[in-house]
Amino acid sequence: MLLPLADAIERFVTDGASVALEGFTHLIPFAAGHEIIRQRRRELHLIRMTPDIIYDQMIGMGCARKLTFSWGGNPGVGSLHRLRDAVEHQWPRPLELDEHSHAGMAAAFCAGAARLPFGALRGYLGTDLPAHNPNIRRVACPFTGEMLAAVPALNPDVTILHAQRADRAGNVAIHGIVGAAREAALAAKTLIVTVEEIVDTLPPAMNAIMLPHWVVSAVVECRGGAYPSYAQGCYARDNAFYRQWDSLARERTDFLAWMDEHVLGNTDHHAFLTGLQQDVA
């Protein structure tokens, strides 16, 4: 249950797997993504509503065969250049797209969490997305006859989240913006959660967000595991780094050099963070 990060990725994330690193702007599991890059996983089907920098890095490093997503940019900044390069120029390899809207992908995660085969929504009306994605269909209401949009359930082989804390039994407590992380977690066959800290006893959750221990496959203690994203109550989002990424990742060579130095060149997330701190200083 409690594992080092390298062991958790080694054991649960296999080449070819469908993998969802979720967290909507908040609690993005960067450390786990970096470890997947270090272990040079290939042919992954990446799933994430908002690919963000971590998927830009994984795609640019050639980990991904396919991407299921609904918005692929650097929030408030602009493009994800590695994602664009993969789609526009097949570099470093072609990337198959399974493209949705947020509402559609949320419905797909909800269906996955409930183990229903599809989710229905009033959506995708008047857009060209269904013409390019056979995973967007229609279903008739058996009472009114109204046609609704339908998407197939998302059930990732592995979902990876970052959270503030877990207890030794593996119960995970999440605080703050949660996006579709809970649904992605409950939809997964295997759930890995990296946390800022492992505590003896979590405070009583009552109505707060908790993932109970028996839905969690592995808990990894990893301080700063969401950086440069953030963990509410622990550290802020490094908006300056998000801006800086735009130039760091624009050119292939700059990108590869940065990844070499900062991700491949460090054995773990602590070393990665220490290296960045030296850069800043």
Place this chain on the structure above:
Amino acid sequence: MLLPLADAIERFVTDGASVALEGFTHLIPFAAGHEIIRQRRRELHLIRMTPDIIYDQMIGMGCARKLTFSWGGNPGVGSLHRLRDAVEHQWPRPLELDEHSHAGMAAAFCAGAARLPFGALRGYLGTDLPAHNPNIRRVACPFTGEMLAAVPALNPDVTILHAQRADRAGNVAIHGIVGAAREAALAAKTLIVTVEEIVDTLPPAMNAIMLPHWVVSAVVECRGGAYPSYAQGCYARDNAFYRQWDSLARERTDFLAWMDEHVLGNTDHHAFLTGLQQDVA
């Protein structure tokens, strides 16, 4: 927005309306139900997963034409005798049943809250319920072809909840067991919430359960409004009263006498509670 209970019922609960008083064991809006009885509403379509004593009273007093429900007993005690009398002997009037399982009714409330026309579930398999309820149908997954159960959305004309507190703007905070109350609230055309207290400012909710002011039609301050059910953090469930109800409601005459004295004989909930306290003393 802030109204006395009698005014809120007078204005929003009309004869013939579909009305959901929700709250799963916890936070059952007894005071509001009693006010509906005092105002002698008729032909109501009552909706509630677990009818409980409050619906036993409303049905026995002739308020209801129809009942949508999934479990109609006195929890841990036995039958609801007035509900039984209505179904078995049409007393005081016939009661049409729209009967579901908990899972089916939960799906119907969720669909209502999302303003979808139906909800789907893997349910009702091997049961006789669909044979007696045309509101339980089937829908085919447009991806796998699997047949799922389907129920029509529940969108009550009025949902009434009880909660611990609201602020003066009408934001409502709920703490503890919530059942399908949030979905029933969001599914309603009109939402009335009685609360233990109205405060100047609610504490920041973050991930706690909140109903924002613009989904709430009326807030009513009504201390003890859930009694003999309970309000987490305020007062406990009166299990002794629930046991006692079994004998109070078994015979029509005893029931009518009790309702006359305690509900019709009091002008409001405060007087009702005061009267019960005198009985106890």
Place this chain on the structure above:
Amino acid sequence: MSTCTRDEWMTVAAARLLHDHSVCFVGIGLPSAACNLARLTHAPEIVLIYESGTIGTRPDVLPLSIGDSELAETAACVVTLPEIFSCYLQAGRVDIGFLGAAQIDRHGNLNSTVIGPYDAPQTRLPGAGGAPEIALHARQVFVMLKASRRSFVERLDFRTSAGYLDGHGARARSGAPGGGPRAVITDFGMLTPHPQSEELQLTALFADASVDEARAAVGWPLLVADRIDTIAPPSAHEHATLRALNTRTREAHARPVRIPL
């Protein structure tokens, strides 16, 4: 042990079926007592879920209703009812579901809806509640029900929840994901489904009960296994723990509630 009631014996027998760490969807009454007895004896890490959305609850006294405050206060977390039913039960995350009923048939199908015709009932019962989907999705179902010819019947008046349907694999062919009723704990002992026909057969008796008693209490010609196990009476520890739990519960439920004025 001579003072042990059949209710207590049933409770203890059911508790013994529960493994530590298993995830149980608990109903009110005997199942709630059995699950908490297991938690207080051999299964301290058992996960108890009540349909009110309380997950991992560890009540000190038994709740009267499915949603007493005790359940919320001692829970690891409280989720909505739609979430409990869709993301936990329907998603296959429940190991064991407990069900009671007014009637059971030889294939473990249950009636908790009505005695007599649905549209002209002789006795209207509370209805389905969570039962149809617990019966469908829990990996195993345990039924707790006292036996009589009115409750163990040749033919149900209404089928609320699926057991093995008509037996001989009919349940699996229907697409029901869960394993169905693996044990019926009653007040003479235990019935379990025959491996082929899925008809309930007598496989265990309380130490002081007999096959004749069982046959007399069942409304169909009861199948009796070749070998009948004996269910040992409650141990001193089991018995004391259960009695203490029931005493605490009685005291708590009798405690006057302050009327909130």
Place this chain on the structure above:
Amino acid sequence: MSTCTRDEWMTVAAARLLHDHSVCFVGIGLPSAACNLARLTHAPEIVLIYESGTIGTRPDVLPLSIGDSELAETAACVVTLPEIFSCYLQAGRVDIGFLGAAQIDRHGNLNSTVIGPYDAPQTRLPGAGGAPEIALHARQVFVMLKASRRSFVERLDFRTSAGYLDGHGARARSGAPGGGPRAVITDFGMLTPHPQSEELQLTALFADASVDEARAAVGWPLLVADRIDTIAPPSAHEHATLRALNTRTREAHARPVRIPL
């Protein structure tokens, strides 16, 4: 006021369209600035929702991303993303949605997906995000987009979100519940749909902009209303409030983040 930029003027013009107490589904960038400016000036009780699930948020500085901690900390509550999209947006509980895009056509349809063919893109854009359903369900949509012949185009490369489709009531016939794009705020002024044809027409200009400037910036023959309103420049109060907000924001985003070691 001579120092006011067109970005600021657009922001102020959009802010003025917002009524107090209205419920806005806010996007990042100019819409976020406009909504918060409205909140800090004439609409203190406006309800701002960001798609990260933050409801009733009152940030002191503008967020860079749609889910900065500032939004959660100042929100009335934070719900899940599925809940925001299904129980608020889809349920018709949003008065005003803001959208941007890379391309807009004369009927207010938007492209934020791709320039060039979908399967062989010239420029891959971020994609739909919340836009298709915001466009569908919000009672009114306001579009904020700087004009050029590359962005205001005769024909979209990809239709991500529906405006009025082909106009003349096509949107309403499609079953779209929301009212569609009621205003396009751009850097010369504002376009609004013609009541019959639903083609966007020039109905308002910034005080220092001209019809010729507008025509030059639009890639289709621009319809010009008989009467053109003038959009007054930002008042001293509006201007000062916006500049202070932007200054606070710049300072906050430049503040170094402690790397969590």
